[in-house]
Amino acid sequence: MDIKLFVDTAEDICLARRLRRDISERGRDVNSVLTQYERFVKPAFEDFISPTKQYADIIIPRGADNKVAIRLVASHVRNQLISRGWDPIQIKQTTFTVLPSNVYKLPENTTVKYIETMLRDQKTTRDDFIFNSDRLVRLLIESALNFTPFSQREVTTPVTHQYKGLAFHNKICGVSIMRAGDAMMKGFQSVLKDPVMGTMLIHSDAKSGPRLFFYRLPSDISDYYVMLMDPTLGSGNTLIMAIRILLDHGFLEENIVFVTIVACEVGLSNVLFRHPKINIVTAMIDKELDDNSGRILPGIGHFGNRYFGTEEENDFNEND
Numbered sequence: 001m002d003i004k005l006f007v008d009t010a011e012d013i014c015l016a017r018r019l020r021r022d023i024s025e026r027g028r029d030v031n032s033v034l035t036q037y038e039r040f041v042k043p044a045f046e047d048f049i050s051p052t053k054q055y056a057d058i059i060i061p062r063g064a065d066n067k068v069a070i071r072l073v074a075s076h077v078r079n080q081l082i083s084r085g086w087d088p089i090q091i092k093q094t095t096f097t098v099l100p101s102n103v104y105k106l107p108e109n110t111t112v113k114y115i116e117t118m119l120r121d122q123k124t125t126r127d128d129f130i131f132n133s134d135r136l137v138r139l140l141i142e143s144a145l146n147f148t149p150f151s152q153r154e155v156t157t158p159v160t161h162q163y164k165g166l167a168f169h170n171k172i173c174g175v176s177i178m179r180a181g182d183a184m185m186k187g188f189q190s191v192l193k194d195p196v197m198g199t200m201l202i203h204s205d206a207k208s209g210p211r212l213f214f215y216r217l218p219s220d221i222s223d224y225y226v227m228l229m230d231p232t233l234g235s236g237n238t239l240i241m242a243i244r245i246l247l248d249h250g251f252l253e254e255n256i257v258f259v260t261i262v263a264c265e266v267g268l269s270n271v272l273f274r275h276p277k278i279n280i281v282t283a284m285i286d287k288e289l290d291d292n293s294g295r296i297l298p299g300i301g302h303f304g305n306r307y308f309g310t311e312e313e314n315d316f317n318e319n320d
Helices: 011-025 028-056 067-083 110-120 126-147 180-191 237-248 265-273 305-309
Strands: 003-010 059-061 102-104 151-155 160-166 174-178 195-206 209-216 223-231 256-264 281-284
Touching: 003 028, 011 028, 059 067, 067 237, 102 126, 102 174, 110 126, 110 281, 126 180, 126 223, 126 256, 126 281, 126 305, 174 180, 174 237, 180 223, 180 305, 195 237, 209 237, 223 237, 256 265, 265 281, 281 305
Parallel strands: 003 059, 102 281, 174 195, 174 223, 223 256, 256 281
Antiparallel strands: 151 160, 195 209
16 A cells, blocks of 8 residues: 555543434434444444554544545645556547558448448447457457567468467456446456456546556566457547556556547547556547537447446437
8 A cells, every 4th residue: 555544533522423423323322322322333443443643644633624634635645646647637539640650541442431331320239239348359369469469470371381370478467347347348358268368347437537447457467468448439438547556556557458339539549648558449439528418429439338238219329
């Protein structure tokens, strides 16, 4: 941990708060609250909670009333974020005349164009949406593998001739951003045999921004290449948090390949401004992002709802 805090509050204030809460919210009487406090709460605090003060870097007395301590802690956290690459500057929407070299867009041949049309069409049935999504994800994963290393390898063919080919770099971990990213795992597993897997649950909205609820990453694989998967890239805030989590666990920025079905240019700008070494593979790049709803325009709608069959009527344009 970067910093360990102990928030200390006077015992009489603790007891007063407990009395107020348990009587008004839980319908208990004064005697039962005091009995529980004396028999269980106070002894447990003294035995198990209070001794942890010795491990704290900072002890904050008076809790939330200590505005000076709160400002100091907030300043320290902000400095830690900045030192790890966070930048509070909001990037304005950018139009690319030429795609950056680390952004790869699938060539738009007739097959890819057909699949894109099926995904964008609000009349596409769920079965057809799933089938075509899975087709496109496999194409994206195959393309993303080009950003991982291969080595020279010479083999002997069944007719005893030598052939100079390539050996695959098998240290690749797939990480999905739940829940929509989980739909891409099937395509990932169909391309790689018995891959190492991880997942993250990050919820993002326009008001509060991204919030991390859960993550599970394999241990001792920081030298792996990471294929990070989410079907849509809107503002880029969710992806920036996911990348930050990977970096905090020892993965190298240049070893991260983000795979998505549709990306918005403003999201690409935001992500590449903060993390210029990652690689991004996408099938579609849309120019517009609705400032109010955060929807990609024209987009493919709410991917997770359409894929898992949880959409409501007229809910086809919400960006995942």
